[in-house]
Amino acid sequence: MPLHHSHRLAMRQALGLVGTMILGLVVIRFLPFQEGFHEIEDFLPIHTLLEMVAVVIAVLVFASGWNAYSRHLPRHGLILACAFLGVAMLDFAHAMSFGGMPEFVTAGNQQRTVNFWLAARLLAATALLAVAVLPPEKPAMASSRYGWLIGVLAVVGAFYWVFLFRPEWVPPTYLTGTGLTSFKIAAEYSIVGMNVVAACSLWQRMRRPLRFNAAALFGTVSAMALSELCFTMYATMSDIYNVTGHVYKVVSYLFLYRAVFVEVIQEPYREMARMGDQLRATLDAVPDVMLEMDLHGRYHAVHSSRLETLILPPRELIGRTVHDVLNPEDARVVMSALEAALANGTSSGTQLQVAVPRGLRWFELSVSRKGDLHGLDTRFIVLSRDITERKEAEAAVLEQEAMAQANRAKSQFLSRVSHELRTPLNAVIGFAQLLLHDANARMAAGQRLHVEYILRAGQHLLEMINDILDLTRIESGDADLKTAPMRLGDVISDSLPMVLPQAEAMGVSVSVDVSRVERHLVLVEARRVKQVLINVLSNAVKYNRVGGQITVHGSIDELEPGRLVLSIADTGRGLNTAQMKNLFEPFNRLGADRLGIEGTGLGLVIARRLIEAMGGEIAVDSTEGVGTTVTLRLPLVEGAQAVATTPAMTVPEAVRHRQVPDQAHITVLCIEDNPLNAALVRAISDLRPAVKFLIAEDGEAGIERTRNFRPDLVLIDINLPDMSGVEVLQRLRAMDGGAGLTCIAISADVSGDPRARALSQGFDDFWSKPLDVDSVLLKLDKVLARAHARRAADAPVDLATPASAAAVARPDPW
Structure with missing residues (x-):
């Protein structure tokens, strides 16, 4: 297998030097001066120099x-360090025992010289072999280094x-006149x-990356061999x-020194350089500005990958103080942050707005004191983070909260205003209805017309209040x-009966064709869709010509099958281009007020908002002099079809067909605490002689009267004034x-869904003010019918009378 790429360059250098040494041995073989130095004294200086160099290395x-x-490096460096301390001691003894050297403890001789030599070489070879075969991953430990050192010294x-003292224990290694012994050569x-x-x-290991300089160690053992x-x-x-x-031994030591030095000395510096590069890359990746400042606010170092966040270029900032580049107020803010870090070690959260090349930006400062206190020369590391986007987001949140608060305040205000307006309207509309309803009231034609005007104006005002509240919600x-x-x-x-009387009065015919969508279901709120349809149909009648037509047509959207299309087309006067542009502008009547046509200018605006809130769309197409078409697109319920139902009886029909037992x-x-409202309800009740009417002005009185009279109906x-109606x-x-x-x-507050709220509180129903006389009478009739049914149940039932049997079997529900 080839060597790992991390070792190839170093191995090429090591193999080149080892090859040169091999070539040197071959060349020596043919040199004419094989005998070297003639006298041992001539060789002594060279020998001593080479040995001392080896000892030093x-x-x-x-x-x-x-x-x-201390740096958790591989233990190889520690093993070689301890072993070669021993090798240095043995090499020193070898040099001191050489012929011609002063006496070293005991008299020296050639035998002792060779013995120290072989011991040094054996210790070195053993250490290098251990390093080559032991796992390199295990790091050096502080506790183990003394064990290695004591073992080597022993x-x-x-x-x-x-x-020195028992040389006879060692076999002879050199004989004068004979040379090396077989023991020496074998060793x-x-x-x-x-x-x-x-x-x-080592060669085998270098097929993968290693944490130590294996190539230099390979050169060491090769040169030593x-x-x-x-x-x-x-x-x-x-x-x-x-x-x-001796020369080759020095070369091998140099290889070893390079291996250990590179691993222990150079490699940490290289690691520091790599960490420095990584730190610079990290700082470049971090959007924060890093500053080094002193207690005077002077800039000593500036680093930023985004120069546009700096007040001045780094070179121009260094040497200046914050007082030179910031306005006095901002400079005081920065100095306060430095003083806080001086006292506490760190400070954070300081914010200031500074003008930079990008414009006004918000920055947040985090300051840390650098090292211990050094008087006025104390330094600080300051991280300045651009938080403009965060501040803008916070401002947006605050603005939304303010808007929400304003909307809540507006809703509360409108709810209160609505209550205060609807309360007197209750009396105006209610008594006007009573005057028109009371057949016994003798009024001249002009007086009756005046009452109708009052009623119409009150209803118009009520309609406007309701529209404003709807739009606000x-x-x-x-x-x-x-x-x-x-x-x-x-x-x-349900919607058509609300506009048919007005259409009949104008001679406007209404045709409806929804057969294509009759069995399809739409996902809407029935009450709100009815409100929209009544508004659109009412506009189609009001703005139509006398004897005109209204066509209601339903179909499935061809381009978007998931929607039902309902179009209401009229043959009225239509709208011009300018009017179409302002069609959905609140309170804009588009000139209809000059024609005497009643309205608030809010109906179509509310209709559009409601349809869009339910996931639908509304579109208006109009041609002046031809007519207008309003198109509603409503979401269909996938896969669902309606079951044919019998249309419910409308309120007017129910009123006409109900027979109240006498x-x-x-x-x-x-x-009720309001005398006018109480008087109105009494007047409505008086239209039903079978009703005994009681009034209580506050909650306590109402509770007492309920306990005494056990009423059939409590409004x-x-x-x-003394407690809420819920209490x-x-x-x-x-x-x-x-x-x-x-x-x-009963309440004039119709915010939200008042009926659902009342039912959830435990009431049986909710009546909104102003009260509708016909609706109240219908409710009273239901209570009368129920009372009659109870009494009929207690009496013998005449099964021959169908009406009596029906009353018992099917009492009218509330």
């Missing part, structure tokens, strides 16, 4: 690798004691073998092979639409028999 290896544990001490070849095995192991080969071939202590072996998101599947034909059937009598209690105003209801329900009382809420 070995000590440097120890110094470099001893602290490898081995070196043993060698010293044996070689040298064993050391060569250990180095070769180490080289092969060549050195040992030289020491197997010399004949005298000063011949050329001996000299070459829709715009504030309080429409509270509850969509459900329904058949559009039912809504059309013998039924009921008691009605009205809890409760929601806003009473009155709760106390009535808590009375004996109170659960069966029929209680109706």
Whole structure:
């Protein structure tokens, strides 16, 4: 397998040097001066120099690798450091024992010289082999380094004691006149073998990336093996092979020093450089501006990847103070942040708005004191983050909250205004209806017309109030639409009776064709769609010509099958281009007020908002002098079809067909603090002689009268002076028999869904002010019929009388 790419360059250099050393051995073979130095004294200076160089390099290896544990580097550096401290001690003893050197403890000789040499080579080879075969992943540990050091010193001490004081224990290695012994040559070849095995192991490992400099270690063991080969071939202590072996040993030590130095010394610096590059890349990626400042506010360093966020270019900022580049107020803000960091170590959250090349931007400062206090020279690291977008988002949220608060205030105001306006309207419209309703009232034709004017004006004012409230709710998101599947034909059937009398009065014919969509269901709120249809149909009648036509047609949208299309076309005067542009502008009557046509200018605006809120669309197409077509597109319920139903009887029909038994009598209690409203309800009740009417001016009085008279029907105003109508209801329900009382809420506050709210509170129904006389009479008739049914149930039933049997079997529900 080829070497990993991370080792190839270093291995090419190592193999080149090893190849040169091999070539040197070949060349030496043919040199004419094989005998080297003639006298041992001539070789002594060279030998001493080479050995001292080797000792120094070995000590440097120890110094470099001893602290490898502190950076969690591989333990190889620590093993080699401890081992080569011992090698340095043995090499020193070898040099001091060489012939011609002063006495080293005991008298030196060639035997002792060779013994120290072999011990040093054996220790070096063992350490290198261990490094080559041991797993490199395990890091150096502080506790283990002393163990390695003590072990090596113990081995070196043993060698010293044996070689100095017990030399006879060691086999002879060199004989004068004979040369090297077989033991010496065998020992040298064993050391060569250990180095070769180490080289092969390192070669295998370099097929993958390693955390240590394997190429330099490969050069070490290779050069050491060549050195040992030289020491197997010399004949005298000063011949050329001996000299070459010493030189090669120094070369191998240099390889080793490079391996340990690069791993322990250079590699951390390279790692620091890589970390520096990574830090710079990180800082470039971070949008924050990083500043180094002193206590005077002076800039000492500026870093930013976005120069547009700086007041001035970095070179122009350095050396200046914040007082030079910021206005006094902003400079005080920055200095306050620095002073806070001086006192507490850090400060954060300081915000200021500064003019930069991009315009006015908001910045947030995070300050950290750099190191300990150093007087006025204390430095700070300041991170300045552009928070303009965040401030804008916060401002938008605050603006939305303010708008929501304003909408709530507006809704409360309109609700209150509506209540205050509808309360007097209740009397105006109610008494006007009573005057027209009372057949016994003797009025001249002109007086009756005046009452009709009053009633019409009151109803117009009520319509305008309702429209304004509707528009306000829709715009504030309080429409509270509850969509459900329904058949559009039912809504059309309910809506047409509301406009047919006006159409008949103008001679306008109305044709309806919804047969294509009769069995399809739309997903809408029936009440709101009916409101829209009544408005559109009413406009089609009001703005039509006398004797005109209205056509209502339903179909499925061909381009968008998921929608039902309902078009209402009239043959009226139509609209011109200018009028079409202002069609959906609130309160814009488009000149209809000058024609005497009543309206508020809000109906179509509300219709559009409602249809869009239900997921539909409304479009208007008009041609002046020809007519107008309003098109509604409503969402269909997929896969659902309606079941044919019998149209419900309208209120006027119910009123006409209801027969109220004369013998039924009921008691009605009205809890109302407003005298006019109470008088109106009394006047309406007087139209039914069978009704006994009671009035209570506040909640406490109403509760007492209920306890005394047990009324059949209790009308409760929601806003009473002493307690709310809801509280009155709760106390009535808590009375004996109170659960069966029929209680109706009455209020001029129609915000939200007042009927649903009243039902959820426990009322049986809700009547809004102004009261409609016909509707109130219908409700009273229902209570009378129910009372009559109860009495009929208590009496013997005449089964021969169909009406009596029907009354018992099917009492009229509330």
